[in-house]
Structure formats: structure tokens, C-alpha cells
Amino acid sequence: MNVLVTGGAGYIGSHVVRLLSESGNYVISVDDLSTGIGDRLDCEAVDLTLEDPTSIKRLTDLLVEKNIEVVIHFAARKQVGESVEKPEFYFQSNIGGLANLLTAMRQAEVKKxxxxxxxxxxGMPDVEKVTELDKTEPINPYGQTKLVGEWMINNASVWGLSAVSLRYFNVAGAGWPELADKQALNLIPIILDRIERGESVLVFGDNYPTDDGSCIRDYIHVLDLARAHIDAIDQLGEPGNQVYNVGTGEGSSVFEVIAEIKKVSGIDFDVEIAGPRAGDPPKLVASNAKISKEFGWKAEFGLSEIVNSAWKAKES
Ligand SMILES: NC(=O)c1ccc[n+]([C@@H]2O[C@H](COP(=O)([O-])OP(=O)(O)OC[C@H]3O[C@@H](n4cnc5c(N)ncnc54)[C@H](O)[C@@H]3O)[C@@H](O)[C@H]2O)c1
Incomplete structure (x- = not known):
């Protein structure tokens, strides 16, 4: 199969590129390396900024020349705090970029x-496990760009687009040390970064209505997530946009993550309690019943493998 991956130099995209290449597919990445790392790329690559108006022609030509059958779209800005500060930039990048990509795909008649x-x-769902049928009420511009992106893709069924939108939960770990997440934006990389610098670790809120008072999240190993993309390709065919949660269905609290990192690293770092952050739901855990049933997908790794692989990557 010939696959175009946007954001192939990124943390998640590079894992998917590697799985696709290993199973004999032709892969080409488009990426402007704004947050990606060139060394992660082990496929053909084109330097291109998706929201740039000239990208429509370049993408269309590429899709046609390379005979692309499927596009996997990762390239986007993903920092919640930054999206609150610079909402226009997030809409230009994430929505403008997707609009250009869909325009090029339509022109090139690439429909997957x-x-x-x-x-x-x-947003802040008040349920034990969130399902794809629960309300979508994003509380920041980043989440809004993802929801609007899903709507744009729904609308593209008018020209025959067949799509799968994967709603990732908290992605962490590394499938290969050199592809690890180098941006300290999520809990596990932030903790590893702080202990490397000999700093204490901050816990934002210990008074939530959870067993130990800290927030609970669903941590998904990047390799399990990458596999879900390969499975998703097999589902493409009929016009429409199918939406799936990708999470383990199990929650871990911040204190549980800290305990696991202490165990794996052997470092007894200090922990400080800070006030809760606005917009942090106490618990966000996926129901993965839909993806399990329809793809036969299930997570192979849990928190221990996630932390072990992230720590090993940090050490290497
Ligand atoms: N990491 C997570 O926990 C997480 C969770 C939910 C969803 N996501 C989504 O997954 C996708 C990939 O995330 P990631 O963690 O690999 O991020 P990343 O920043 O490591 O990768 C994004 C890649 O896209 C490229 N890129 C970004 N904007 C671009 C643009 N406008 N034009 C061309 N290239 C561009 C970057 O250079 C980078 O290589 C993003 O869409 C993100 O919103 C990530």
C-alpha cells in the first residue's frame, strides 16, 4: 500500500511510519519539522507546512505522483495552554492545514x-468511562480544533471520503528509544524531565473525588496506539467518518504514576502538592468497547510497560 503520513517526524507519527514500513508499505511523510525531529524519519520526506496556501498544489501533485491510497493525518499543534494563548494560530494550523489536505485529497481523488x-x-465528562456517544464539549481551542476537524471530515463524505477518527487518550511510552517523546508536555515525560534535573515533582490537586485525591487518566502505550492506525486502515471503504476512542479502559492516578516511576527509576524524588488546575477533570478514562468490538483491537501494554519504555528511552 502507498501511504502519505502528515507529521511523520513527530512522536506518534514516527511510530506509525515505522510499523507501516516494517510491513512492506511505501510511506512518504510531509512535515515542516516545527515540533518534529528529522532523525526520527526513516522514510521519504517532504518539508511542507500544511496551512500554507501553496501546499494544496504540492500535496495534490504528491498524492497523484506517488499513487497514494491512504492518508494518515497527525500534523497539528497540540499544546492546550498555548491554544488558549494563541487560538487563531491553532485554528490556522489545525483547521487550515486539514482544509488544505482535504482539498488536495479531493482533487487527487484519494478517498481514505x-x-x-x-x-x-x-471536555469534562462526568462519567466513569467515556464512550463515543457521550457529549463533545471541548473546553479549550485545541479540543475545539479536533472536534471541528471531525466535522470537516464528516462533511467530506459528500465526495466519497472514507475516514476513521481516533480519539487518543493519554499517549506515553516508546516503541523504540529513538522515537520517544522529547517534548515534556505530558505527565510522564514531565516527571522524567524534572527528576533528570534533580527537581521535585508537582502534583496539581490532591483533593479530587478519587481514591487517593489525585486526577485519574487513561495511559495508552504509543505502540498500542500505533497499531490501532494500522487496524483502522482495514476499516476504510464506505464513505463516512467512524469515530473511536483509543485507550486501555483502565485509569491510573497521578500518585500511581509517581509510584511506578519511583519503582522503575529507583529514584526517590520529592513530590510537592500544588493547587488544582482549571479545566482538569478528576477522571478521564476511555470506554474502548467500540474499537475492541469492531477492530478486534486491544491494548497489550499497561502502565508498567509504558513507564519502563519511557525510562529506558531516557537512559539510552
Ligand atoms: N501526544 C498525545 O498525547 C496526543 C493525544 C491526543 C491527540 N494527539 C494528536 O496526535 C497528533 C500527533 O501528536 P504527537 O504527539 O506525535 O505530536 P508531535 O508534535 O510530536 O508531532 C506533530 C508533527 O507534525 C508536524 N507538524 C505540526 N504542524 C504542522 C503543519 N502545520 N504542517 C506540517 N507539519 C506539521 C511537526 O513538525 C511534528 O513532526 C497530533 O495531531 C495531536 O494533536 C496527540
């Missing part, structure tokens, strides 16, 4: 797409 969506589309 897998889209990186996010659990951020749910």
Missing part, C-alpha cells in the same frame, strides 16, 4: 483518511 483526534473533544 485516518485522523488524529483527541479525548480533548469530550
Amino acid at each position: 483518511l485516518v485522523f488524529s483526534s483527541s479525548a480533548a473533544v469530550y
Whole structure:
């Protein structure tokens, strides 16, 4: 199969590129390396910024020349805090970029797409496990761009687009040390970064209505997530946009993550309690019943493998 991956130099995209290449597919990445790392790329690559108006022609030509059958779209800005500060930039990048990509795909008659969506589309759901049928009420511009992205993709069924949108929960770990997450934006990389610098670790809120008072999240190993994209490709065919949660269905609290990192690293770092952050739901755990049933997908790794692989990557 010939696959175009946007954001192939990124953390998640590079894992998917590697799985696709290993199973004999032709892969080409488009990426402007704004947050990606060139060394992660082990496929053909084109330097291109998706929201740039000239990208429509370049993408269309590439899709046709390379005979692309499927596009997997990762390239986007993903920092919630930054999206609150610079909402226009997030809409230009994430929505403008997707609009250009869809325009090029329509012109080139490429009708299969897998889209990186996010659990951020749910906002603050007050449920034990969130399902794809729960309300989507994003509480920040980043989450809004992912939801609007899903709507744009729904609308593209008018020209025959067949799509799967995967709503990722908390992605962590590394399938290969050199592809590890180098941006300290999520809990596990942030903790590893702080202990490397000999700093204490901050816990934002210990008075939530959870067993130990800290927030609970669903941590999904990047390799399990990458596999879900390969499975998603097999589902493409009929016009429409199918939405799936990708999480383990199990929650871990911040204190549980800290305990696991202490165990794996052998470092007894200090922990400080800070006030809760606005917009942090106490618990965000996926129901993965839909993807399990329809793809036969299930997570192979849990928190221990996630932390072990992230720690090993940090050490290497
Ligand atoms: N990491 C997570 O926990 C998580 C959770 C939910 C959803 N997502 C989504 O998954 C996708 C990939 O995330 P990631 O963690 O690999 O991020 P990343 O920042 O490591 O990768 C994004 C890649 O896309 C490229 N890129 C970004 N904007 C671009 C643009 N406008 N034009 C061309 N290239 C561009 C970057 O250079 C980078 O290589 C994103 O869409 C993100 O919103 C990530």
C-alpha cells in the first residue's frame, strides 16, 4: 500500500511510519519539522507546512505522483495552554492545514483518511468511562480544533471520503528509544524531565473525588496506539467518518504514576502538592468497547510497560 503520513517526524507519527514500513508499505511523510525531529524519519520526506496556501498544489501533485491510497493525518499543534494563548494560530494550523489536505485529497481523488483526534473533544465528562456517544464539549481551542476537524471530515463524505477518527487518550511510552517523546508536555515525560534535573515533582490537586485525591487518566502505550492506525486502515471503504476512542479502559492516578516511576527509576524524588488546575477533570478514562468490538483491537501494554519504555528511552 502507498501511504502519505502528515507529521511523520513527530512522536506518534514516527511510530506509525515505522510499523507501516516494517510491513512492506511505501510511506512518504510531509512535515515542516516545527515540533518534529528529522532523525526520527526513516522514510521519504517532504518539508511542507500544511496551512500554507501553496501546499494544496504540492500535496495534490504528491498524492497523484506517488499513487497514494491512504492518508494518515497527525500534523497539528497540540499544546492546550498555548491554544488558549494563541487560538487563531491553532485554528490556522489545525483547521487550515486539514482544509488544505482535504482539498488536495479531493482533487487527487484519494478517498481514505485516518485522523488524529483527541479525548480533548469530550471536555469534562462526568462519567466513569467515556464512550463515543457521550457529549463533545471541548473546553479549550485545541479540543475545539479536533472536534471541528471531525466535522470537516464528516462533511467530506459528500465526495466519497472514507475516514476513521481516533480519539487518543493519554499517549506515553516508546516503541523504540529513538522515537520517544522529547517534548515534556505530558505527565510522564514531565516527571522524567524534572527528576533528570534533580527537581521535585508537582502534583496539581490532591483533593479530587478519587481514591487517593489525585486526577485519574487513561495511559495508552504509543505502540498500542500505533497499531490501532494500522487496524483502522482495514476499516476504510464506505464513505463516512467512524469515530473511536483509543485507550486501555483502565485509569491510573497521578500518585500511581509517581509510584511506578519511583519503582522503575529507583529514584526517590520529592513530590510537592500544588493547587488544582482549571479545566482538569478528576477522571478521564476511555470506554474502548467500540474499537475492541469492531477492530478486534486491544491494548497489550499497561502502565508498567509504558513507564519502563519511557525510562529506558531516557537512559539510552
Ligand atoms: N501526544 C498525545 O498525547 C496526543 C493525544 C491526543 C491527540 N494527539 C494528536 O496526535 C497528533 C500527533 O501528536 P504527537 O504527539 O506525535 O505530536 P508531535 O508534535 O510530536 O508531532 C506533530 C508533527 O507534525 C508536524 N507538524 C505540526 N504542524 C504542522 C503543519 N502545520 N504542517 C506540517 N507539519 C506539521 C511537526 O513538525 C511534528 O513532526 C497530533 O495531531 C495531536 O494533536 C496527540
